[in-house]
Amino acid sequence: MNPNTQSQPLVLITGGSSGIGQALAKRFAAAGWRLALVARRTEAMQAWADEQGFGPERCQVYGADVADVADIVEAGKRCIERQGLPDVVIANAGISVGMDTAALEDIDVMTRTFAVNNVGMAATFHPFLQLMRQRGSGTFVGIASVAAIRGLPGHGAYCSSKSGVVAYCECLRGELRGSGVGVVTLLPGYIDTPLTKENRYPMPFLMTPEGFADKAYEAIRAQVSYRVIPWQMGVVAKLLRLLPNGLFDKLLAGRPRKHRQGEGREPEERS
Incomplete structure (x- = not known):
């Protein structure tokens, strides 16, 4: 490997085959970073990297299912062997599917959601x-969601998993305090990706993946511990958090719910 290329910082991104993951990869690459991209669909991921002109010295693709602990851990080890220890690790892979607790098959949906969004992040x-x-530097980035702030009807798996992401990252930040290693928690609002295309409800302040990636890159470089993107959704979320439960429940009564498994698109890699 070219030593000049090796001196460039390295970012590892999971869920890199679409949406936010690809936008983050492009943003970091534009800033001169090397890329380690993790996805289940390695052929599609590699084809995209080739289209961008990312040669093997700039970008390596690793196949792994984030829900499989051994699989994603092995991918991380391969990254260290091939490219060295990353400077930033972004746990972006995630799934979002509606659920109904009265439907037994949806309990499996919840199990899969937590396996990807929570256990997969830790792995x-x-x-x-x-x-x-040991090195005394590095940054872990957890991609949560504005949906972490209040529970939405029909979103039991997704909202609770993303609340778990926020709490987990807060725990990890405290554990790493003083080590030189930072933890950044990002909460996207509505992002225009395949995951949101068939949502049946209004999506205020909808952002492009590229717009989100720009703001996310700034937050990561600034080592911001917690940020909602865009900021307008942060204001909305705080207002919703302040609403009394009765008023909140009334406000959401009759709101269209996210597609359950089999009703719309299958879950995609994206948080």
């Missing part, structure tokens, strides 16, 4: 954590 970070501590 993504695992191979790098102790090595970053």
Whole structure:
């Protein structure tokens, strides 16, 4: 490997095959970073990287299912062997599917959602954590969601999993305090990706993936511990958090719900 290329910082991004993941990859690449991209669909991921002109010295693709702990941990180890220890690790892979607790099959949906969005995040970070501590630098980035702030009818799996992301990242930040390793928690609002195309409800302040990636890059570089993107959704979320439960419940009564599995698009890699 070219030593000049090796000196460039390295970012690892999961869920890199579409939406936010690709936008983040392009944004970091534009800033001169090397890329380690993790996705289940490696052929599509590699084809996209080739289209961007990212040669093997700039970008490596790793196949892994984030829901499989051994699989994603092994991908992290391969990254270290091939490209070195990343400077930033972004746990972006996620799924969002509606659920109805009265439907037994939807309990499986919840299990899968937590396996990807929560356990998968911890497993993504695992191979790098102790090595970053020893080095005294690095950043872990958890992609949560504005949906973490209040529970929405029909979103039991997604909202609770994203609340878990926020709490987990807060725990990790405290554990790493003083080590030189940072934790950044990002809460996207509505982003125009395949995951949101068939949503049956209004999506205020809808952002492009590229617009989100620009703001996310700024927050990561600034080592902001917690940020809602766009800021307008942060204001909306705080107002919703302040509403009394009775008023909140009344406000959401009759709101269209997210498609359950089999009703619309299948879950995609994106948070």
